[in-house]
Each structure stands twice: as structure tokens, then as C-alpha cells.
Amino acid sequence: MKKAGACDLKTCFLCQFSIPEWIAAVSDHKQHLSYKKNEIIFQEGQPVKGIFFLYDGKVKVHKQWGTDKDLIVRFAQQGDILGHRGLGSGERLYTVSATALEDTTVCYTDLTFFEASLKVNPSLALKLMQFYADELQEAERKMRNLVHMDVKSRLADALLEIGRLHNDTQFTISRQDLASFAGTTYETIYRNLQEFIQEKLIAVDGKTIHILNEKKLKKYSG
Amino acid sequence: MKKAGACDLKTCFLCQFSIPEWIAAVSDHKQHLSYKKNEIIFQEGQPVKGIFFLYDGKVKVHKQWGTDKDLIVRFAQQGDILGHRGLGSGERLYTVSATALEDTTVCYTDLTFFEASLKVNPSLALKLMQFYADELQEAERKMRNLVHMDVKSRLADALLEIGRLHNDTQFTISRQDLASFAGTTYETIYRNLQEFIQEKLIAVDGKTIHILNEKKLKKYSG
DNA sequence: ACAAAAATATGATCTAAATCATGTTAAAAC
DNA sequence: GTTTTAACATGATTTAGATCATATTTTTGT
Numbered sequence: 001m002k003k004a005g006a007c008d009l010k011t012c013f014l015c016q017f018s019i020p021e022w023i024a025a026v027s028d029h030k031q032h033l034s035y036k037k038n039e040i041i042f043q044e045g046q047p048v049k050g051i052f053f054l055y056d057g058k059v060k061v062h063k064q065w066g067t068d069k070d071l072i073v074r075f076a077q078q079g080d081i082l083g084h085r086g087l088g089s090g091e092r093l094y095t096v097s098a099t100a101l102e103d104t105t106v107c108y109t110d111l112t113f114f115e116a117s118l119k120v121n122p123s124l125a126l127k128l129m130q131f132y133a134d135e136l137q138e139a140e141r142k143m144r145n146l147v148h149m150d151v152k153s154r155l156a157d158a159l160l161e162i163g164r165l166h167n168d169t170q171f172t173i174s175r176q177d178l179a180s181f182a183g184t185t186y187e188t189i190y191r192n193l194q195e196f197i198q199e200k201l202i203a204v205d206g207k208t209i210h211i212l213n214e215k216k217l218k219k220y221s222g
Numbered sequence: 223m224k225k226a227g228a229c230d231l232k233t234c235f236l237c238q239f240s241i242p243e244w245i246a247a248v249s250d251h252k253q254h255l256s257y258k259k260n261e262i263i264f265q266e267g268q269p270v271k272g273i274f275f276l277y278d279g280k281v282k283v284h285k286q287w288g289t290d291k292d293l294i295v296r297f298a299q300q301g302d303i304l305g306h307r308g309l310g311s312g313e314r315l316y317t318v319s320a321t322a323l324e325d326t327t328v329c330y331t332d333l334t335f336f337e338a339s340l341k342v343n344p345s346l347a348l349k350l351m352q353f354y355a356d357e358l359q360e361a362e363r364k365m366r367n368l369v370h371m372d373v374k375s376r377l378a379d380a381l382l383e384i385g386r387l388h389n390d391t392q393f394t395i396s397r398q399d400l401a402s403f404a405g406t407t408y409e410t411i412y413r414n415l416q417e418f419i420q421e422k423l424i425a426v427d428g429k430t431i432h433i434l435n436e437k438k439l440k441k442y443s444g
Numbered sequence: 445a446c447a448a449a450a451a452t453a454t455g456a457t458c459t460a461a462a463t464c465a466t467g468t469t470a471a472a473a474c
Numbered sequence: 475g476t477t478t479t480a481a482c483a484t485g486a487t488t489t490a491g492a493t494c495a496t497a498t499t500t501t502t503g504t
Contacts, residue, residue: 038502063362065370073362085362088355095359118351122344129340129347132354133310137317139361140285140295140307146368147405148287151491176451183369188491190453206500207451260472373461398481410461412483428470429481 001039007032007107012053013081013131014109017124018117029113034105041082041098041106048086048094050110054078057104060177061096072181073139075101075165082106084128087115101177142183149222151184155192156220158182159202159211169211223261229254229329234275235303235353236331239346240339251335256327263304263320263328270308270316272332276300279326283318284402294403295361297323297387304328306350309337323399364405371444373406377414378442380404381424381433391433 007030009015009023018026032055035041041052044064054076061074061082073096076082085095092111109117118125145154158181163169179189193209196202201217203210211217229252231237231245240248254277257263263274266286276298283296283304295318298304307317314333331339340347367376380403385391401411415431418424423439425432433439 063366065366069370071366071369073365085355085359087352088359089352090356090359096362118348119344122341122347125344125347125351126340129351129354130309130311132351132358133307134312136354136358136361137307137310137312139358139365140318143295143361143365143368143405144285144287144293146365147293148291174451175453183365185492186452187454187493191491194454396481397483407462408482409463409484413461416484 001033001035001041003031003033007055011055011079012107013079013127014051014053014107014114014117014124017127018121019123022117022120025113026109026117029109031108032105033108034103035100037100037102037104039100039104041100041104042094043097044094046094048083048092048111050108051084051086051114052082052098052106052108054080054082055105055107058101059098059104060101061098062180063096070180071183072177073142074135075162075181077165081128081131084132086111145222146183151182151188152192152195153220153222154182154184155189155196156201156217157222159196159209160214160217160221163211163214169214171209172207173209174207223255223257223263225253225255229277233277233301234329235301235349236273236275236329236336236339236346239349240343241345244339244342247335248331248339251331253330254327255330256325257322259322259324259326261322261326263322263326264316265319266316268316270305270314270333272330273306273308273336274304274320274328274330276302276304277327277329280323281320281326282323282399283320285318292402293405294399295364296357297384297403299387303350303353306354308333367444368405373404373410374414374417375442375444376404376406377411377418378423378439379444381418381431382436382439382443385433385436391436393431394429395431396429 009027014030015023015026041059056078059076059082060072061076062070062072064070076098082098083094086092118128145157155178158178162171162173175189175193176186179186182189193202193204197204199216201213203212231249236252237245237248263281278300281298281304282294283298284292284294286292298320304320305316308314340350367379377400380400384393384395397411397415398408401408404411415424415426419426421438423435425434
């Protein structure tokens, strides 16, 4: 992590939903930081010092299990907020880790200032609430999928979601991360990707996956 | 469902975090309703008309899958809010169902009034936000458990959580619901309960489960 | 540029847990 | 108060997907 130039005070969640009078305060308090690919932004269990807003790049938000197992709960990109799970009523510890998937710049504000911002800007709190509601819905949908759908369906769902995120039918992701996102192992992902390739629903070139038949993938995802 | 007497304007989430000046408006808009055991309060897919606050009784919040499969995402009890997942940015449809597990009374307010309440009472919005943050953390913890822990561990976790909820080492729940909560099938729950009984971690009397050895259950739950 | 570490590829094996099957009991509903 | 329906009990069978094993390729750190 290293400090980077100042931000435009327009792009991030915090600036977008704060009243104009507050922006000066934001400008004083926020820091622009940059992370290199694979750098850890924060880690599960660490005390929450602040909140991050993603300016550029892609980040995986994940929960670790032991040393070698992982579950990716979300991919974050431009405009997204990171670290907000720490705002619950319990201890102020990050409940997830965030790792840069590519070179990334974020804007950072300490927790105290962010909480003041929430009090000063009711519409910020309201927006954040809505964002939580969306994430909660999604998390519960995923829970149901984990319990009731087989791996192939979950992989189809994961591919479609990542495509939607990138706003493209083509994207790059490691098999390992795909496994962690679909809630399974590398080997199982490997085999199911083979099947999708055979069925011509996707094409694979190195780490780049092309979605060829969205309709059929949707059928798999239920 | 039938209408019941007026509420005390003190107990529920809405009254507790609204400014005193707003309580009169709340009194005008809220309705007290009662549901019998097994009655459906609202169902996944239906349009969200309003928000519920649980006064008395217990409710399961669940997502259905096909006709006979189910996943319980949460048990709600006195003071809890229901239906708030509908506040996300998407379509206003309930993303879960809520079913009374015993005779239950709730206080109900239509969505428009609740949204006005959020705007008028910033601390209500803040509290709700915090509540979402907690639920999101919990949902993601459960997701990780579903992926990385075996059924026995998840059952231990479920039993401990239900005990915590009831604030007792003894509670009543159907095996079916236990299965839906732990993300598995009735048969598997049955066998694992047998094992816990053999190991003297729990005792079972009909549908009542006694937790005998919380410490060891915690060890299982990781 | 090169060594060390990750990630990938792919087959063989194992196992936890789902499914199936069938009988019993308990709880709603008419 | 009896019929219908749902929940419980328990063994036998199947299977999806995890784990293991090993070789190759790609990244990344120095």
C-alpha cells in the first residue's frame, strides 16, 4: 500500500451522498491509497480502523477457513464500499478480508469520520442501508444455492454474475477464485468448466473465460 | 391473520428509535395483527406492502426451493423486524417467507409510512443499518460454514444459536426445521442428533432438546 | 534470468451425506 | 372423533463431489 494523489471528491459513495457543505470536511479527512495486485487491503479479524471506497481496480472480499480454504463472498469494483461490515453492533473487527485482484486505488476514511458523516448526512445512511439490504438478499440467495443447487448450477450462476459485474461476456479469473466463489474445490470447477466447454456454453483461453450462450447458462443456474 | 388490540408504542424497533414527536404518527399508522401457529405472515415473491415488528411469538424466516425444500435463514422473536429485506434497490418483492412457529402478534406499518419514518428519524435509519450489518455478517458466516464445515458441526452451531435465541439450554423445534436451518435433510439431522445423544451433549424429549454440554458443542461448531 | 512458489491439468479413490424405501406415530382438519 | 396429513424413525443404496496423487505450466520474487 502506498499513498496516491488526491481524489476527485465526486466518484465515491461517500462524496456522492454527502451534502455539499460536508465535502470540504471529506476532503480534509480522506486519503487516497493504492494497492498492488494480490496485496491485502484488510484482513478478517483485524480491528476496523476505517472504511474504503474503491476508485479503480477489482477486489475480492473473502472469508478464510484454516490456511488453505477460502470463500469469496463478493467482488468489489469502482464505486463500491469496503469494510462496512465492521459497522455492526459487535466488536469492531473486520469479518472478511479484502485482497486486490489487480492494481487498485481506494479512498480511505477513518471510522470516526465515517460515522460522523452518517450522522450529518441522513441520505448517506439511507443509501448505505439500501446497499446492505441488497447485499443481504444476495447473501441469502447464495446460501440457498449452496444448500439446494449442485456445483454445475452454482458455477453457471457464478459465471453469469461475474459477467454482469464486468459488464462483458468476457473476463479473466483464476480457477481457484472461481472455486472459492462457487463454494467448491479447484478440481470440481475444472471438470465442470470442461463440461461447459464441451456443451459450447463457454470458451476458455488461458485465464480468460468467454460466455458464449448466456441463455443456456441461465437455464443451468435455475 | 386477524386484527388485535393496539400496541404499547414502546416495544418495537420503530417506536424505540423514533423521536417522541413522531410517535403520534406511528400510533395512527400502525396496526396490531395476530397470526396462529403455522400461519404464513408473508411469502417470498409477493410484493412488499409493509414492514412487521414482532411483538410476541416466534417466526421462521425462510427461502423455499421447489415445493418441498426449504432453508431457514433466521428465527425472529420479540422486538425483531420482518420484511425489511424488501427495502433494497431492486423490485419490491419479499425475498423470503415468514411463517409463525407459534401464536404470534406483530405490529404492522405500510411501506410508505415506514420509509417516511426513516427520513424523519435519522437514528432509526442508523439503527436499522447496524441491524443489517449484523445480519449480513451472520449470513456470510453461515455461508462459509455451509461450504467448509460438515453437517455435525453445523448442527452443533445451529443448536447453540437456537439456545442463545431462546436464552435457555432447552427449547422446542421440529427436526424438519432443524434440518432446514442447518442446511441439510431430516434423515441426516436424525442421525447426528443420535450421535450427540450418545455422546451426552444433548438430551431429547419429544420435540424438546436440552443442551447438556455447551462446551463440547462449541468445540464441534469450531 | 532463474529459482521457488502458485496455479493448472487430469486420473483414481474414497466418503459424507443425499436419496430411497417402509413403517410408525403424532398432529391437524373436517 | 375419525380421517388425512405431516412429522418421525431407521435401515439400505447411491452418488456427487471431496480428497489424493502426480505431472506440467505459469507466476512472481530476487
